[in-house]
Amino acid sequence: MKPVIETRQLGRFYGEGDTLVRALHQVDLQIEPGEFTAIVGPSGSGKSTLLQLMGGLDNPDEGTVLLKEKAISEMSGRELSDFRRDHIGFIFQAYNLIPVLSAAENCEYIMLLQGIPAAERKARVYAMLEQVGLKGKEQRLPNQLSGGQQQRVAVARAMVSRPDIILADEPTANLDSQTGMDLLDMMHELNRQQGMTFVFSTHDPKIMERASRLIHIEDGRVIGEQRRDEG
Amino acid sequence: MNLIFKLALRNIARNKRRTALTVLLISMTLALLIFSDGYMKAMSDVMIRSATRLYPGDAQIHQVGYRAEYDAELPVNSPDALLEKLQSHPLVQSYTVRTMDFGMVSSTANNLSVQVVGIRAESEAQVSKLKQSIVAGRYLSDDDAETQILIGTRLAEELEAKPGDRLVVSLNNYETQEIEQRLFRVTGIFKMNSKFFDEGLVFIQLPLAQQMLGLGSAIHEIAFNFQQETLSGDKSLAIWRELSIANNLAEGWKTLMPELASMIGMFDYSMFIVGGILFVVAILGVVNAMFMSIYERTYEFGVILAIGTRRLTIFKLIMTEGLMLCLVSLVIGAVIGTVAVLWVAHMGIDYGDMDFSGVALAEVLRPELRWQQFTELPFAVFLMTMLASVYPAIHAARIVPAKALHRSL
Incomplete structure (x- = not known):
């Protein structure tokens, strides 16, 4: 099976000379379709940097990121934007909804960029919001929703455009344990039902318990990996 | 409604105080330009009439x-x-x-x-x-x-x-x-x-x-x-x-009276200088307001860039916000400028015994409205606002998602 994302000898440095910090060093990874992968490691180990590079949000200093077998470095800015729009969903730690758009509009945003017809957009948005338990709250602005509800909208937004992979940076970090658990169950269910690929960066043991694959990272290096048949 | 238009409109409505201040700045620039032009024109006409029809x-x-x-x-x-x-x-x-x-x-x-x-x-x-x-x-x-x-x-x-x-x-x-x-x-x-x-x-x-x-x-x-x-x-x-x-x-x-002709000519320079100063102040104000708005939303721009928004779309969004602010300001500025000119024209400015370069103003000065004040001046303010929006728009379009999202992903 062809990997959705592949990194080869990936390196990212900050600073220079004596103050040079290797945030990532020679990371080789392949994320295959349908995985529910957790990248785990202590704070400052390079998890977020790795996700940024995998999603094309930053440029590596060394090595290559291949998105669906195409090197990011070979893509123009516009191609990369379009690639992210069409193939990658992002879930951020701090919900990160567009505050002036309603829950439905936030979900609709990417599909608008994709040029999907209005009727289809509306149907998909309402179905997705119902799936994440937000039926009846479609027209609420982010500040009219709880933290857990906002993160559900963020998940819905990431998934509604049917990307090949969802990159999530500590998605449960700002949620209470029950809300975090519910959200995790929901994402796990979507992964099982729709075969959508998830990659998390996390410290959360509950995510680690459910992950089909654990990638351990420390000081910018992959130090180990575990695979399970079922997370 | 167009996505960019909708986002721009809502972003403008988001921080009402800042929007009001920016609109006030742009509209007052136009209003002052209209009034200055009306005043200078009246001054020039009255000086010519005073200098010629008083005696020569x-x-x-x-x-x-x-x-x-x-x-x-x-x-x-x-x-x-x-x-x-x-x-x-x-x-x-x-x-x-x-x-x-x-x-x-x-x-x-x-x-x-x-x-x-x-x-x-x-x-x-x-x-x-x-x-x-x-x-x-x-x-x-x-x-x-x-x-x-x-x-x-x-x-x-x-x-x-x-x-x-x-x-x-x-x-x-x-x-x-x-x-x-x-x-x-x-x-x-x-x-x-x-x-x-x-x-x-x-x-x-x-x-x-x-x-x-x-x-x-x-x-x-x-x-x-x-x-x-x-x-x-x-x-x-x-x-x-x-x-x-x-x-x-x-x-x-x-x-x-070549000296009078030179002085009347100086009015055009005066208008140019007054306009230039107003423009510089207004440009700085608009740039500042736009940057404040962008800095406040840096994280948001990081997010929308991350989820696939093209940089050109961000540029268009900021320019659209500038355009909306500008259009509203032009209407308000034209109304304020017109009211100011009409009011002062109604009251009149009497310079009494004062003379300007030997020319005594024989009439009460009443600022005038003329069509250039509603075509050339608003167009100049429009250009100024759009120009002032370009740099913030480029800045926003060049935001690096990874840096903007530093707090999270």
Whole structure:
């Protein structure tokens, strides 16, 4: 099976000379379709940097990121934007909804960029919001929703455009344990039902318990990996 | 509704105070420009009218060379033919003739050098504001015409003369080459709010002046006004050629009063400088407001870039926000500017006795509205706002998602 994302000898440095910090060093990874992968490691180990590079949000200093077998470095800015729009969903730690758009509009945003017809957009948005338990709250602005509800909208937004992979940076970090658990169950269910690929960066043991694959990272290096048949 | 338009509209409505301040800044810039233009235009028109219609006239005809030394032996050639042309010319509103020479005026208190102007009382009143400027006594009339003289307020003070007092005027008679002296009684005292006029001119009846100067029926100057005063500045008119005959020269106020023409020209520079300063302040204000808005939303831009928004879309979004602010501001600014101009025009600005470079404003100044204030000026403010939006828009479009999202992903 062809990997959705592949990194080869990936390196990212900050600073220079004596103050040079290797945030990532020679990371080789392949994320295959349908995985529910957790990248785990202590704070400052390079998890977020790795996700940024995998999603094309930053440029590596060394090595290559291949998105669906195409090197990011070979893509123009516009191609990369379009690639992210069409193939990658992002879930951020701090919900990160567009505050002036309603829950439905936030979900609709990417599909608008994709040029999907209005009727289809509306149907998909309402179905997705119902799936994440937000039926009846479609027209609420982010500040009219709880933290857990906002993160559900963020998940819905990431998934509604049917990307090949969802990159999530500590998605449960700002949620209470029950809300975090519910959200995790929901994402796990979507992964099982729709075969959508998830990659998390996390410290959360509950995510680690459910992950089909654990990638351990420390000081910018992959130090180990575990695979399970079922997370 | 278009996505960019919708986002821009909601973002503008998001921080109402900042939006209101930005709109206020842009609209006040336009309002000030409209008012300044209306004020400068009115000032320029009033100065021209004051300088020309107070006494000299919109244009004058002299024999070539006369104005170099005001040589009284260089009278206007063929005056009757010229007066006939003026009488029938469609552009000409009124005209008069004058003699002029330097002489002495004496009272019991003082002797002073003045310019003695011989005028036809009736036609002079059609061209200049001499008759309206009388503040004591009366204007020239047919009664006792040979002893009538008008003097200015400053001259009256120096001569310690009042209406009815006797004055002696001495002029050189060019026929006899003798000094001609006549006794006059002050008929009226005029005030034109100009030191030169109020101190240096006296007016007597034309036939008497011609007699004292020994000129026969000769005159030194034909002064005339156009139907529209603005025509006097148009050097391309055929009338200049038509009247510059028989070694005479017809000239408008721009040639007759080059210092005034330069000063009026300075108004354009003043407007340019005022506009420039307003533009710089407004540009900085708009750039600042746009950047504040962008910095507040850096994280958001990081998010929307991360989820696949093209940089060009971000650029368009910021430019659209600038455009919306601009359009609202232009409407408000035009309304404020119009109200300000109309209100001040209604109240009027009276500069009283103040003079500007020797030109006393003979009228109350009332700012004017004109179409350029609602076309050129708003367009300039529009360009300014869009220009001020470009840099913040480029900045926003160049945000690196990874840096913007530093707090999270």
